[in-house]
Amino acid sequence: MISKKQQEKISSLFSCLSSPTRLAILFFLFEQKQANVSQIVDHVSISQSGVSHQLKTLKNYHLVKSIREGKEILYSLCDKHVITICDQIVEHTKELEIN
Numbered sequence: 001m002i003s004k005k006q007q008e009k010i011s012s013l014f015s016c017l018s019s020p021t022r023l024a025i026l027f028f029l030f031e032q033k034q035a036n037v038s039q040i041v042d043h044v045s046i047s048q049s050g051v052s053h054q055l056k057t058l059k060n061y062h063l064v065k066s067i068r069e070g071k072e073i074l075y076s077l078c079d080k081h082v083i084t085i086c087d088q089i090v091e092h093t094k095e096l097e098i099n
Helices: 004-017 020-032 037-044 048-060 080-098
Strands: 064-069 072-077
Touching: 004 020, 020 037, 020 048, 020 064, 020 072, 020 080, 037 048, 037 072, 048 064, 072 080
Parallel strands: none
Antiparallel strands: 064 072
16 A cells, blocks of 8 residues: 555656646657757747746656756656656557557
8 A cells, every 4th residue: 555645746746747748748758768958849849948847847757857968958768667657658548549
């Protein structure tokens, strides 16, 4: 059984994932492995400041990480757990389409 504190953290994480823009960013990074802000902006079609704000939120939840390569900052999914979550969401939605 999970504790009340864990329930609150899980609820907060699901709240973070309820944003279509943040989901679009996560799944773009899931497919691309890594991308810079300009590439993400082109994919999600919102402003650079909007993407930066969403990336900050995703980083706060430890879903996305960034590395600097020269003048460029590249974003990727944080770890294998986030990749697994994305993969499971895709599989679950495919299953729902079948039923």
